[in-house]
Amino acid sequence: MDFFLARQLRKRSAAPDRIPADGKLPARALIEPFDVLYEGEVPRYNLPTDLERIYGQLGFADRILYSNFVTSLDGVATLASEPSAGSVISGRNQADRFLMGLLRACADAVLLGAGTLRATPGHHWTPEHIFPDMAAGFSELRMKLGRKPHPRLMLVTASGHIEMSHPAVQGGATIVTSEQGATELQGRLPASCDVIEVGKSGAVDMTRALSELRSRGYEVLLTEGGPHLTGDLIKHGLLDEAFITISPVVAGRDHEVRLGMVAGAELLPARRLWSGLLSARRHGDFLFLRYGLRRS
Template sequence: MAEHHTTPPTDGTPVLSEPLELLYEEAGQPRSGLPPALATAYGGDLGFNPPCVYANFVTSLDGVVALGPEYPDSGSAISGSASADQFVMGLLRACADAVLIGAGTLRATPGHQWTPDHLCPQAAPHFAELRRSLRHATQPQLVVVSASGEVPTEHPALQAGALVATTADGARRLDGRLPAASKTVIPAEGTTLRMADVLASLRANGHTVVLTEGGPHLIGHLLGEGLLDELFLTTSPVLAGRADSPRPGLIAGLELLPSRPLWTDLISARRRDSYLFLRYRLGPPGARVGPHSSPTS
């Protein structure tokens, strides 16, 4: 994401010059009671029923979510640094107890902070008001997942304070290297790191609403363990293309079709210019057998 240095306005300036246009929303969605400025910009309310794990991605029209390791901060290139996308990302962070990412995402975005106001500074006072109303901490807890413990310890997000969920071997590798504001968490014994154990550890510490901005491999692990409840997907009106460099789609390291299709339900659709902001609900694995099955089949 591009860096921002805007001073938050105090004169009632709108969060967005034009609000998102609500195209569709399933009835009965949870509401958090967004502050008026956020509700106006978002085109309605937004909420989650804890415990909940939700992901947020921006994708090109041809399904590219990252441009490869040689392009740091490629999400901004795909989104065009659109203010509406940055607002939605900030809002989703503001709703969360914790933001979950992988070490690859940390490395790919040097200088980034996973806080709501980093993306949308003009909404900072409204994000703070929302977090107070939800009885959240001032900022969401950043959680970096790395079984090996190979993380860039000089990253400013770690300097500011984060949890590094790792194995015992990873914790030994990080011993004495993490900034004082950060610490390691070992969710379970063994040499592998299960996302169920990571989430259980977070929930035991009161983090029941978790946003993941992890990359395709982290999403693959969450989906493989049946742990992702919702997906927010921004469709950017750009074609990225593929040639010789790896340009992953939403999921890596996990094949679902044709033997394990995971159907979703569209529960919200919004629009700003040529961007679409879509919200999907994921059911438990095997809960649906086709696109026209009922949710209870």
């Protein structure tokens, strides 16, 4: 009997709650509620019953920019040689994917860089794409919040070099770029896309970019951009909150460049950007943290 149990344990995946590659859960599967370890004073939306049963309370300020990352136990968020690094690090954990869908469902728009687009072929940055089993609940939430059916995809690129064939671009996106980048894109974008020009050339001024997005009615913004975009947002004091999923896997570092949540911005020791814990949840061996970033 002991031998049989040991063999069964060895066969079990290190990420037992992962979602199959097609993104759909078996009909018998039902995600268990998150364990709420700590909940601070945060705004609360009137979530649909199914969503609240799983996650608990969630809400945002009327104007906010929040990020979402999954990292390994040792702080790795990217795998240079591996596309869709987040799925690898999380093991396609269903609780992590549910939260990704929920955070997208709350947002007017999802902001990311061209590098993230290239690293995630075939993806759509919509709630139902990442967690299709809760599509109805996500749709109900967006209707309650007065959101459009899908969050608008916002792509940041200084050069204008993006994958035109990517299904997320074909489905419709707003390209945030420089005048030089807009020239590069001229005549190449699908009709479903539009362009916001910020500056003549060089890196996109994210302060001006966010101001322009908000002038167009995009107030609640989620960024799923990579470490460099996140670093730029933090460096300029633009990121308000950070959701961080800690996966119980050790990624390691050696020859390959493996970044954490922030790159391109060195803060300590000269600048101390402390954050405040807003909530902490547990699902299996995964931790789900929400921090508010304090302005320094």
